[in-house]
Amino acid sequence: MPSNFHxxxxxxxERLMGRWSRTLxxxxxxxxxxxxxxxxxxVGCGTGSxxxxxAQRPGLRExxxxxxxxxxxxxxxxxxxxxxxxxxxxxxxxxxxENDRFDRAMSLLVLHFVPEAGKAVAEMAxxxxxxxxxxxxxxxxxxxxxxxxxxxxxxVMLDENALPLRRKYCFQPMMRPGEMKQSFMAEGLAxxxxxxxxxxxxxxxxxxxxxxxxxxxGPLGRYVSGLEPEKRKAVDAALRAAYxxxxxxxxxxxxxxxxxxxxxxV
Numbered sequence: 001m002p003s004n005f006h007x008x009x010x011x012x013x014e015r016l017m018g019r020w021s022r023t024l025x026x027x028x029x030x031x032x033x034x035x036x037x038x039x040x041x042x043v044g045c046g047t048g049s050x051x052x053x054x055a056q057r058p059g060l061r062e063x064x065x066x067x068x069x070x071x072x073x074x075x076x077x078x079x080x081x082x083x084x085x086x087x088x089x090x091x092x093x094x095x096x097x098e099n100d101r102f103d104r105a106m107s108l109l110v111l112h113f114v115p116e117a118g119k120a121v122a123e124m125a126x127x128x129x130x131x132x133x134x135x136x137x138x139x140x141x142x143x144x145x146x147x148x149x150x151x152x153x154x155x156v157m158l159d160e161n162a163l164p165l166r167r168k169y170c171f172q173p174m175m176r177p178g179e180m181k182q183s184f185m186a187e188g189l190a191x192x193x194x195x196x197x198x199x200x201x202x203x204x205x206x207x208x209x210x211x212x213x214x215x216x217x218g219p220l221g222r223y224v225s226g227l228e229p230e231k232r233k234a235v236d237a238a239l240r241a242a243y244x245x246x247x248x249x250x251x252x253x254x255x256x257x258x259x260x261x262x263x264x265x266v
Contacts, residue, residue: 046072052080092107112141139175
C-alpha cells in the first residue's frame with residue numbers, strides 16, 4: 001500500500017520535515033520505551049530520523065527500517081554506518097518479516113499518509129512478539145500545526161480549488177482525537193494509551209519556512225508547483241505577508257503537536 005506523501009528529493013524532505021522529525025523522534029522513543037537487547041522495527045523510516053536516533057542507544061541488538069519510497073531508502077542507506085541497522089524498501093501494509101520477530105515496532109509521522117492505516121497497525125502488531133510494544137506518532141494537522149495551517153488557510157483565500165486539499169490535509173487518517181487509539185484497539189493491541197507530544201518549529205526567515213514547500217515537497221508543495229505563474233506569485237506574496245504578520249522578516253517559532261499512541265501485543 002503506497003504512501004500518498006509527495007516526494008521530490010531526500011534533501012528537500014529534510015528541509016521540509018526531517019529536521020523536525022529528528023526533534024520528535026526521542027520523544028516517541030521515550031513514550032514507547034526501550035530495553036537493552038531489543039530488536040526494533042522502524043516502519044516508514046524516511047531519511048532515517050527515528051532509525052538513527054534509535055542507533056544512538058548502544059544496548060539495542062537490531063534496528064530494522066523500511067520505507068515505501070526508494071528515494072528515502074537510498075538516502076538512509078547512504079547515511080548509515082551502524083552494522084545493527086538494516087534498511088530496505090517495503091510496504092507498511094505487507095511487512096517482509098516473520099511473525100513475532102521484533103520486541104518493538106515504531107512509526108514516526110507515517111500512518112497518516114497510509115491510505116489503509118489500520119492494515120499497517122495490524123502488520124506492526126503481527127511482527128512484534130507477545131508482550132512487545134507497537135507505537136506511532138502522527139501530526140495533529142487540524143489543531144496542532146499552526147505554521148502549516150497558516151499556509152493552507154492563506155491559500156484557500158486565493159484559490160477555492162485548494163479547499164478539498166485543505167480538508168484532506170486536516171483530516172488524514174489517525175489525526176482526530178482518539179482515532180489512533182481506536183485503531184490500535186481494533187487490531188487487538190492491549191493497554192493502549194494515547195497522548196500528545198509538543199515541539200516547536202523554529203525558522204530563521206520566510207525563505208527558510210517557505211522554500212521547501214515552494215520547491216514542491218509534500219502535499220502543499222505539489223499543489224503550489226502546479227499553479228499558473230500569476231496565481232503562484234499571489235500565493236508567494238500572501239504567504240510572506242502571513243509569515244511576517246506586519247513585522248520585518250526574521251525568525252519565527254510555531255508550536256507543533258503530534259498525537260502518539262502505544263499498545264501491547266497479546
